[in-house]
Amino acid sequence: MAVLLLGEVTNGELNGDATGKAVAALKSLGDVTVLCAGASAKAAAGDAAKIDGVAKVLVAEDARYGHRLAEPTAALMVALAGDYDHIAAPATTDAKNVMPRVAALLDVMVIPDVSAVIDADTFERPVYAGNAIQTVKSKDARKVLTVRTTSFDAAGEGGGAPVEDATLADDPGLSSWIADEVAESDRPELTSAGRVVSGGRGIGSKENFEIVEKLADKLGAAVGASRAAVDSGYAPNDWQVGQTGKVVAPELYVAVGISGAIQHLAGMKDSKVIVAINKDEEAPIFQIADYGLVGDLFTLVPELTEKL
Amino acid sequence: MKVLVPVKRVIDYNVKAKVKSDGSGVDLANVKMSMNPFDEIAVEEAIRLKEKGAAEEVIVVSVGVKQAAETIRTALAMGADRGILVVAADDVHQDIEPLAVAKILKAVIDQEQPGLVITGKQAIDNDMNATGQMLAALLGWGQATFASKLDIDGDAAKVTREVDGGLQTISVKMPAIVTADLRLNEPRYASLPNIMKAKKKPLDEKTAADFGVDVSPRLEIVSVKEPEGRSAGIKVGSVDELVSKLKEAGVV
Ligand SMILES: Cc1cc2nc3c(=O)[nH]c(=O)nc-3n(C[C@H](O)[C@H](O)[C@H](O)COP(=O)(O)OP(=O)(O)OC[C@H]3O[C@@H](n4cnc5c(N)ncnc54)[C@H](O)[C@@H]3O)c2cc1C
Numbered sequence A: 001m002a003v004l005l006l007g008e009v010t011n012g013e014l015n016g017d018a019t020g021k022a023v024a025a026l027k028s029l030g031d032v033t034v035l036c037a038g039a040s041a042k043a044a045a046g047d048a049a050k051i052d053g054v055a056k057v058l059v060a061e062d063a064r065y066g067h068r069l070a071e072p073t074a075a076l077m078v079a080l081a082g083d084y085d086h087i088a089a090p091a092t093t094d095a096k097n098v099m100p101r102v103a104a105l106l107d108v109m110v111i112p113d114v115s116a117v118i119d120a121d122t123f124e125r126p127v128y129a130g131n132a133i134q135t136v137k138s139k140d141a142r143k144v145l146t147v148r149t150t151s152f153d154a155a156g157e158g159g160g161a162p163v164e165d166a167t168l169a170d171d172p173g174l175s176s177w178i179a180d181e182v183a184e185s186d187r188p189e190l191t192s193a194g195r196v197v198s199g200g201r202g203i204g205s206k207e208n209f210e211i212v213e214k215l216a217d218k219l220g221a222a223v224g225a226s227r228a229a230v231d232s233g234y235a236p237n238d239w240q241v242g243q244t245g246k247v248v249a250p251e252l253y254v255a256v257g258i259s260g261a262i263q264h265l266a267g268m269k270d271s272k273v274i275v276a277i278n279k280d281e282e283a284p285i286f287q288i289a290d291y292g293l294v295g296d297l298f299t300l301v302p303e304l305t306e307k308l
Numbered sequence B: 001m002k003v004l005v006p007v008k009r010v011i012d013y014n015v016k017a018k019v020k021s022d023g024s025g026v027d028l029a030n031v032k033m034s035m036n037p038f039d040e041i042a043v044e045e046a047i048r049l050k051e052k053g054a055a056e057e058v059i060v061v062s063v064g065v066k067q068a069a070e071t072i073r074t075a076l077a078m079g080a081d082r083g084i085l086v087v088a089a090d091d092v093h094q095d096i097e098p099l100a101v102a103k104i105l106k107a108v109i110d111q112e113q114p115g116l117v118i119t120g121k122q123a124i125d126n127d128m129n130a131t132g133q134m135l136a137a138l139l140g141w142g143q144a145t146f147a148s149k150l151d152i153d154g155d156a157a158k159v160t161r162e163v164d165g166g167l168q169t170i171s172v173k174m175p176a177i178v179t180a181d182l183r184l185n186e187p188r189y190a191s192l193p194n195i196m197k198a199k200k201k202p203l204d205e206k207t208a209a210d211f212g213v214d215v216s217p218r219l220e221i222v223s224v225k226e227p228e229g230r231s232a233g234i235k236v237g238s239v240d241e242l243v244s245k246l247k248e249a250g251v252v
């Protein structure tokens, strides 16, 4: 049994956390080969080779893989698929873009957001915004899946796996990149942060979001947001936590001015300790919070930031 | 240009799904069902393209149980022109997998020849986020997923996509598949006169067999369980108490 894992490579850099957790999730299924594709991918491949449990790394360094477009990457994975029983990736937006395309080209179903590996054919995955956990057994000869990384431990540092060049596949030439709008931040990355402070509609404005950011910076935390906060323009889209945003499971999650809709809970209810600050004592977020503080966030959050 | 929008009938987003006691799935009997929220956004975008003169006709397609006709009527009431219902299941608990849905949609598209297909990004029941991408693969078309902005630019679509790092803008040759994210638009409500008018709009009924598509699942659902519960903790009376609790818990 062998696994082909698409490493998460962005602008030449490996996301070691997401890729490593996916390796940890899948290494019981067989030798894991990590594929690093990008306009620049050699450095990422070098980093992937150091992940504990990686048997081999394939590099596809070429401009056609430069902007994580689905069509060329899917074509590459399909060309390589013959040698593998499992074709996988961490469940990032890039992978969610590419992997269903790979699966359909191979005429198999995709198994998204795997949260537990039972055996080579059987997997658990959350459905209905995490209100149910399905166990599914695949009848397909080849399994294409994405891994919900928050459900798995990080992989350690291992030895140096051999790195080889992959044979490139033709670019179908169906789409082209125009621009990226990426906010640079010194804060930890949301999905792997040990602490997260999120703000909701209760924050009231983009300017007021500073209250949340100050608390986050005091805690060395990443900043998240509810959909309502993003829709209202208080926070950028990549901060959204939830069923259709990012899934986080930090040691500490602080929800400020967030009511606790099921779609939001889907993205954070596996956090270890949850704190909720909300002026409405009936807010559903208190039903899952370990520590609830009822009151006005505009006085409580600055006081908390001060006293930590 | 025709625009085709696949719409799915799903549990209403306000309803909390309950796992059946026999562990076979989620209980959908007597539960409020609605159009998948992302599909409302997709329908809205298609209608706006028509209103701008970029599209001539908006066709909605739903695959599933007979009751999905109601979902199509909702889209027609919003302003879509005609609907195609593909009956592929007779029990409301039988979900058709994205691969089979994509195969059926491909057959419909081969007949209808739309210039653009807008799907939702994700169905909120099975949380697959797969059908649009699979359909693009089967058709050999380009794809622009998780769209928060769509502009038709000659024979290409310029799409801004919501991705983990922020936003990415790409150009995709048409015909293409676009999948709608939450911030693409705010869908309109259907007015009463439009709901009445929708009753007279054409709605074709087909079956999966008409297209020769085998809808038997590739993923056997072995069991469905509730997630580990999380119980409410305590309310603290002050910031000082919160700080000391967090220190006790070792998280600050
Ligand atoms: C298809 C779909 C997908 C979705 N996906 C997501 C998702 O991924 N993530 C997500 O978060 N949501 C998602 N949602 C939206 C979700 O249903 C809720 O609408 C959203 O989470 C609400 O955000 P909120 O809690 O910030 O706002 P609200 O529900 O408006 O809550 C604001 C809270 O702030 C409190 N408040 C106000 N002022 C103060 C104050 N001064 N001090 C203290 N507290 C105050 C209020 O008491 C209230 O509880 C989705 C919805 C749909 C339909």
Ligand SMILES: Nc1ncnc2c1ncn2[C@@H]1O[C@H](COP(=O)(O)O)[C@@H](O)[C@H]1O
Pocket (backbone or CB within 6 Å): B005, B006, B007, B008, B009, B036, B038, B039, B042, B061, B062, B063, B064, B096, B098, B101, B118, B119, B120, B121, B122, B123, B124, B126, B127, B128, B129, B130, B131, B132
């Ligand atoms: N049974 C279906 N009938 C029509 N459209 C569907 C169906 N299933 C999925 N879709 C479309 O594909 C999108 C993504 O669904 P999914 O891949 O199941 O998450 C939905 O938002 C719909 O636009």
